[in-house]
Amino acid sequence: MRTLLAILRYGQPAQTRLLVALAALFCFNLFNVFSLALIIPFLEILFAQAAPPEPYPSTLSLEAWKKYLFYQLYLFRLEVGPMTALVYFSAAIAVAILLKNAFRYLGAWHMTYYEHTLIQNLRNRLFAHLTALPLGFFVRMRKGRLLNLATQDVQIVQEAIIGTVYNLLNDPLTMLFYLGAMLVLSWKLTLVSLVVLPLTGWMISRLARSLRRKAHHGQRQMDVVLGILEEFLQGVRTVKAFSAEARERQRFLAANAAYTRFMIGLRRRMELASPLTEVLSVLVVLGLLYYGTFSVLEGQIKASEFITFIAIFGQFLSPMKTFNQAVSRLQKAVVSYRRIEGLLQQPPSEEYDRPGRVSVERLTEGIRVEGVGFRYGEKEVLRDVTLSIPVGARIALVGPSGSGKTTLVDLICGFYPPTSGTVLIDGRPLSEIDPVSYRRLLGIVPQDGTLFHATLLENITYGVEGPPDLARVWRVLELAQARAFVEELPEGLYTLVGERGQRFSGGQRQRLALARALYRDPQLLILDEATSALDSESEVRIHQALAELPRTYTLILIAHRLSMVRHADWIYVLDGGRLVEEGTHDDLLRRSGLYAHLYRLQVTA
Ligand SMILES: Nc1ncnc2c1ncn2[C@@H]1O[C@H](COP(=O)(O)OP(=O)(O)O)[C@@H](O)[C@H]1O
Ligand SMILES: [Mg+2]
Incomplete structure (x- = not known):
């Protein structure tokens, strides 16, 4: 209720x-x-x-x-x-x-x-x-x-x-x-029928309720049958490889037999409902007929009234039944x-309605991550990470997969609050900053850059108010090495992107995502393995193009191919959620630590 x-x-x-x-x-x-x-x-x-x-x-x-x-x-x-x-x-x-x-x-x-x-x-x-x-x-x-x-x-x-x-x-x-x-x-006839009607109604609804419960049980047995089917379809390769077809058939037969047995019982009960109600209602009607005819003969009620009464009474059960069905x-x-x-x-995100937050217009000093730790439930993902990202710098984050690079970037963007420590933006804790104003400064190219089902133009200008600046769109497409293939599309910028961008290859999607981040003219550009699906040549060209841009923005670069980060101003190396090394490419190579090890692996590969 x-x-x-x-x-x-x-x-x-x-x-x-x-x-x-x-x-x-x-x-x-x-x-x-x-x-x-x-x-x-x-x-x-x-x-x-x-x-x-x-x-x-x-x-x-x-x-x-x-x-x-x-x-x-x-x-x-x-x-x-x-x-x-x-x-x-x-x-x-x-x-x-x-x-x-x-x-x-x-x-x-x-x-x-x-x-x-x-x-x-x-x-x-x-x-x-x-x-x-x-x-x-x-x-x-x-x-x-x-x-x-x-x-x-x-x-x-x-x-x-x-x-x-x-x-x-x-x-x-x-x-x-x-x-x-x-x-x-006739109130007398009504009384007679009312005595019996609720009784019938009650019996029907009880029967219906028990049937409903049983039907629920039947659904669960169907789940088992479908489960076997689904498991087979998913694991068909394994089933074949182990010649387990007969075993799967056996399992299916057993489950299906149980379901069928149950449904036969259920159906039989359902079939019982109409004879039962019919017998009951006939009894009611019989009582009415007897008493009614008797009253007519006695002259207490007119024949026409009696017949009309029966007619209306005959209609009474139908809304009762549909009402019961509606309730069920x-x-x-x-x-x-x-x-x-x-x-x-x-609970919805609190970040938007916490009062007294200051908005930021631009980055002046940079970002500092101080003693930051983070856990997903039980799992500790980052531990006591301290690092600085001065304005205008090109910073690289490297480390094996699962070392916490994406999570660190999520914290810097303020997507989650750190479990311990603070993220400072120009010396002010991120928790005191208005998130909308802060994110306006960010251009993020996430690992799984999503394209929305809209035109390319709308995708690139996503999140930026005002009419699109076409010259700028082409410029960022060029920077992202995407100009050539967009120009080749018959509908160009007005090409409709399919659901989840399926019309484009992984590399093309990444380049478009990069163009989208660049279009915002971000002060902090974050590339999270944003060029991983590209061929080496395009990747190199993108990084060259980015390097040639005027240093009006700060860059955080996460890349798998370490040759892409060697020109970074400073490299932070994460391993298992800890910051294990930092320095320039040459420093790190000389130190023969994790970075040097990873780099040599890639160079010789
Ligand atoms: N939603 C999640 N729930 C639990 N653990 C997660 C979740 N997302 C990531 N992790 C774990 O956090 C660690 C760091 O992940 P991530 O930051 O994505 O690493 P990287 O980007 O360096 O590959 C990994 O061990 C991963 O298994
Ligand atoms: Mg990652």
Whole structure:
């Protein structure tokens, strides 16, 4: 219930639609019952009984009013003749049914808008929340689970909501109207039927609930079957290599047999539901028929009223059933929504709303990393790293993979706070600096430079406000050795990049990512193995081009090929999260430490 309300809160912006729909559904139900009640005049014509004269209702009681109406009906029939009366009443029914359906459509029209808006808001909220989460969250969380949440679970909620809110509101309304009509016709008969109806309803819903639980169990058994299939598909090479096909078949047969056995039992129970309810409802109807006919014979109620009562009673079960289905559909959404809610409750990144942060316009002194340590959960990744990056310098970070280079750069960019120590920007702790202003100074080419699904031009000018400066775009493309291949594209800068940039090779993507970082005119340019997928020639040319740029920016270079870092002003060598050596290329070679070792390995290779 709490979850349901939480889900419905997403519909708030469309709440007026909900009210309009409700009003329309009210009218729909009114005309629905009215059209059913119009059977009475027909039956009256058919039976052509004389009504006892009742010129005015003597009392305000329902019985008196009913008698009065019947008398008017009788007069009307006498006046226009039964044939003409028939035409009138047929027309009345036709109009009532027309109106009823018009209102139903109107209700559904607005309800559909409400339901879809609700889902739209849920999706928007989820994505907005995702973008507000700190980077650390994404590093911890498995991507598959996130994707599953944002697509599958939202889909499940969507399927449970669309068409369901309609039933949730309309069915109780319909039942109320039917109940009202039945009460007006005969409260005694209503009482008789009400004794038995809830009993049937209760039995059906119990059966349904137990079936639902079983179905859940069935789903889990299906998971096992699918799991075997998936494992086989993934490991087909291994299965073949070990000639284990027969074993896999055996496993599959067993799981599938268990599933089938279970489903047969389930299906049999389901088949039991309709005979059971039918027997029960027949019993109710039998009781009604007996008591009703008895009342008619006793003269307590008119035959036409009795028949109409039966007609309405026959309709009563249907909204009850659809309402039950709607509730059970919603219950399916609950599990999924709870998962979504878990994500929404993740605290968003605090960095943007901590007050009193100063914004930085430019780097003047440089960056200092002081005694910085960092751990991912239990795992210590960086330990007591101290280093300086003066403005305008070309600094290289080297070390074996896994030594913590990317993590160090992440800390310098302020993507995570260090577990210990501080990162100082111009002598001021990074935690006191407005992150938006700081990141405007950075040009980062990450290891896995992503291109977005947009034109090349939009990709290169990404994150920079204002109209694109085309001359500048071509200049940075040239610097990044990307001009030639962009010029060869038939649509040039307006080429649409495919999903995740699949249209370009790894090397081309890296060059475009570099162009994007350069376009911002960064004060701190960070290349994290940004040229690793390039051929040596392009790589050398890029580094030459960068070296020839005026020294208006500071460079942090992480490169695998050490020949690329030899011209750096200063080289820091990381190993296992510690800073083990530093110096210029020549210093380090002379020292015959890790750097010299790595360098010799590469030169001789
Ligand atoms: N999300 C993560 N969770 C746990 N450990 C991680 C995560 N990301 C990186 N690491 C670990 O941190 C260490 C340093 O990684 P990284 O900074 O990427 O190294 P490098 O860039 O030098 O190859 C590695 O041992 C790696 O396994
Ligand atoms: Mg790395």
